[in-house]
Amino acid sequence: MKDHQTVNRPDIFIVGTMKGGTTILHEFLSLHPEIHAGTQKEIHYFSLFDTKGPDWYHAHFSHLPPDQHYLDASPTYFDMANEPVIPRRIHDYNPDARVIMMARDPIDRALSHFNHLRKINKIEALRSISPEEFFSRDLEAAVSQIHQIDMYLMQCLNFSLYFRKAHNYRTVFGDRFLAVENESLSQDPQQTMERIFRHIGVDPIRDERFGERKYSHQDKNATYPLSPETTERLNNLFNPNYNAFCKLTGLPNRRPAAKPAAKPAPRPATKASPAAAARAPDKPTGPFEQAFIISYPHAGAGIVQEALNTVPGICIRGGNGGVLVGVAQLAAGLDKAQRQKDGAAGPGSAWFGAPEIQARAFADKLSAGFVDHVLRPPKDSHIIGCTETRLMPRPEFVAYCNYLRLRFPRALLIFNTRDTGRVIAANRASGEVANEHEYARADQLFRKFAAAHPDRCIEIAYDDYIGNEAALKPLFDRLGVPFNAAAVRSILARANPNLPLLNMPERGRIENGVLSGRDGWLFLWTGSNNVHRYYTQDDHFTDKHARDWADLLTARRDRLAGLGIRYLHMTAPDKLSVYPEHVGRPLPHHDRHPARLLAQLVPGNDLNLDVLPDLRAADLEGPVFYKSDSHWNFRGCQAAYRRLCETLGVAPRDFSDRKVGGKAMALDLGNKFSPPVIEEARFTHVLRDARRVLANGPVRYNEETGFRQGSPRFVGCYVHLQNSLDDAHPQTVMLFGDSFSEFRPHLLTAMLAETFREVHFIWSANLDYELIERVRPQIVISQIAERFMATLPTDEFRVSLD
Known part of the structure; x- marks a missing residue:
């Protein structure tokens, strides 16, 4: 169950940077009547104090009026964001948040930071040191941070x-x-504030206080309190990064151009190719600029390629028909020709002119052409490359790897292997002829080359990472890029359905009403519904309860029949009913749960649809629930939908051509644990031909605000959908249901809307007879989650269509 208590959740975040002007922006934004600041400017919840919990955080805003915009200005949110952990925390908290970062000239900001440490923080080690002494220190020695000053x-x-x-x-x-830009706020405060207000989504205001210069930052024309040499040194340090930052954000770059640093003469053996030299100097300067995956068929190279491509700025292409291998062969041949001893002989010599061949220049042009016309990386890429899975004889393999090593001097060679027996079996299963000795020889070549060039190569094994995403982390670390375990796990889960859940709690643990059963299966157990009591106590749902339900269904059928309407009821079985074998605890009354008792009292499918057998049959093809969710998945819902269509004499639709999306995420049961249990979830976007013609206020609230703020309202939601296709069945269906039916486009409501001319969905366990008589559908269906059946509906309910 979600916490429906209204809280004032911040949706505006000034994230930094320290000494960038966040204080004045915080004050300016607080002048707007719809924007309210908390009890203090800097709360640092998502960076320093997240362990205090959301109640502590929300207490900073609890005194403010409701339904406004709330502001958190904590510079650590940006200054500690070298990895995307803090941005993701804020996004998980409020996906629609507006984030603002104040940028200041890097040298100005660094000097101000130094003065802050010395004068405000009163750092003893800095009291007697000048800015010149501080910023002229040996940077290479400072990296070690042996001295406090460093x-x-x-x-x-x-x-x-x-x-x-x-x-x-x-x-x-x-x-x-x-x-x-800090300077924009200083020089043109009104226009800059109007742009910020529009970004937030509020009407801009004009205020003369925007022109007040409370925080006087250094004039741009002023001289730094640094020597020209130290200033130039800092320019050379900051400019590449700041250039890239300005290109990313669209800010103007007002910084003076840095003087190019003197470079030693390049050594022929490591001369950078034009492809590498052409890389923009303002790209992030990590340890590698290229990455080449070298493997063989059916060894998982595509998985590694996709995993690397989850990192922003990485672009690893797939196969290219062996073009780059061919380029390497050409380069090797020319290099060999250039070294022919009799090349200087007369015009009749077979090698006449060979010494004049510019083999390296030719190879460099080929490399640049390959990057520009084959790889074609996006402009923001900072690591590029491709995958090669051809089995190569030794000379070809050595030529290829040496070509990559020499022509791309900042490339990492990634050798991806797999157990020989398994890769042979995978080849044969695909109908391909495979020679075990060829794969064994490839593994040997990989190991030998990697051992000879350890600074440029890394070895990874499919058998290590297919069941454990952490086995790929050393690759990401070697490339100097962030490792998103959840994203990589999502990729692995598609290739390995048996991949364990991430953060899976120990078996038998109960947290927030959820039980961790066998093999990672989670079940609603205690909590407000006390679901386990249906299966462990014989007095929670008795024979009398079942008879009351049978009487209710019969009364509904008879009343609706008087209106010429057909009525059907469906109970959505609880997960405990479908998977008792995964619970890991005794269920002494597992055969007396509500769906079972009701099916015994109202047999057949003329009134009460017993879909439990259908779910269990569908489970033979694959799970009908996610392990960490309390609702049926697409396969489970489709099994119930097909039973419903069969009972109504309607051919079910085939949704195999619908768009499927998915990601690794915390579902409703997994989200009850700390840390949340992560599972790969796949959602089929069923709704395609039908269109929504009406949604009432609760639905609009949920889609605009409720889901985002974590306070949705479900009971009373109403949607009306129409399907104008010629083959849509002409009946009108009215469905009273809950989260197993839903108004979103992936469950039972959407399936029915794709099948019938009109569908009305009402989120309610009670029928609204007034609405039924107004619409006069041909079919009324009630659907209820089994865990709610301890309470008998009264059918005294009216839904608002507004």
Whole structure:
């Protein structure tokens, strides 16, 4: 059950940066009548104090009027966002939040940071040191942070490197992330505030206080309190990152261009190719700029490729018909020709002119052409590459790997292997001829080359990572990119349906009313519905309860028959009814649950549809519930839908051509645990031909606000759908149901809407006879989740259509 208590949830976040102007923006935003700040400017909940829990966080806003915009301005949200953990926490809390980052000239900000540490924080180690002494320290030595001063130096510098943090926010929030230049707020406050207000979604206001310069930042034309050499040094450090940041956010770059640093003469053996040299100098400078996956058929290379492509800025293409292998062969042949000893002989020599061949220049042009015309990476890519799964003889393999190593001097070679017996079996299952010795030789070549070039190669094994996403983390670490375990697990789950749930609690544990059963299956157990009592106590749902239900269904049928309407009832079986073998606890009355007793009293399918046998039959093809959810999945819902169509004499639709989406996520039962249990969920977007013509206020509230704020209202939701296709069955259906039917486009309501001319869905266990008499449908269906059957409906209910 969700907590329906209304809370004031922040939806505006000023995330940073420290000394960037967040305080004045916080004050300016608070002048708007619809925007309210908490008890303090900086709460730091999502960065430093998340363990205090949401009640502690919400207490900072509990004194404010309801249904407004609420503001949290905590610079640590940006300054600690080198990984996307904090952006994701904020997004999980409020997916529609508006995020604002104040950017300031990196050197200005670093100097202000230094002064803050010295004067406000009164850091003893900095009291007697000047800005020049501080910022001219040896950076290579400072990285080790052996001295306390170096720790503060690295902090000042890191907080002025904006790109990676902004990239993480832009990746998570998209256009809901806005970067604002501090100078714009200072020089043109009214126009800048209007832009920020529009970003938030409120009407802009004008206020003369926007022009007040309470926080005077250094004039852009002023001279830094640093020597020209130290200033130039910092320019060279900050400019590539700031250039990339400005391109990412669209901010103007007002910084002076850095002077190019002197470079040593390139060594021929490691001369960068034009492809590498052409990379924009403002790209993130990680350890590698290219990554090449080298494997063989049916070894999982595509899984690794997809996993790497989940990282923003990585673009690993698939196969290219062996083009790059061919380029490597050409380069090797030319290099060999260039070294022919008799190339300087007369015009009649077979190798005449060979010494004049510019083999490396030719290879560099081919490399650049391959990147530009075959890989064609997006502009924001900072690691590119491709996958090669051809079995290569030794000379071809060595030429290919050496070509990659020499022509792409910042490339990582990823050797992906799989158990020989299993890869042979996979090849044969695909009808392909496979030679065990070829695969064994490939593994040997991989190991030998990786051992010879450990700084440029990494070995990974399908058999290690297919059941454990953590086995791929060393690859991500080697590339210097973030590892999103949930995203990688989602990919692995499609290839390995038996992949265990992420964060699976120990068997027998009960948390927030949810029981962890066998093999990761979660069940509603206690809580407000006390579901377990249907199966463990014989007095919770008795024979009398079942007879009362049978009498109710009979009375409904007779009353509706008087109106010429056919009536059917369906109980959605509880997960405990479908999977008692996974519970791991005694269920002494497992055969006396409501659906079973009602089916015994009202047999057949003329009035009461017993879909439990259908679900169990469908389970033979695959689960009909997710392990960590309390509702049937698409397969389970489709089994009930087909039983319903068969009873009504209607041919069921085939939804196999509908769009399917999915991701690794915490479903309703998994979300009851801490940390949440993560499972790969797949949703079929059933609704295609039917269209919604009416949705009442509760539905609109849920879609606009309720789901986002975590306070949806379900009972009383109403939607009306129409299907104008010629083959839609001409009847009108009215469905009274709950979360097993839903008004969203993936469960029973959508399936019926794709089948019949008109469908009216009402979220209620009670019938609304006034609405039924007004609409006069040909068919009325009631559906109820089995766990709610302890309470008998009264049918005294009126739904609002407004």
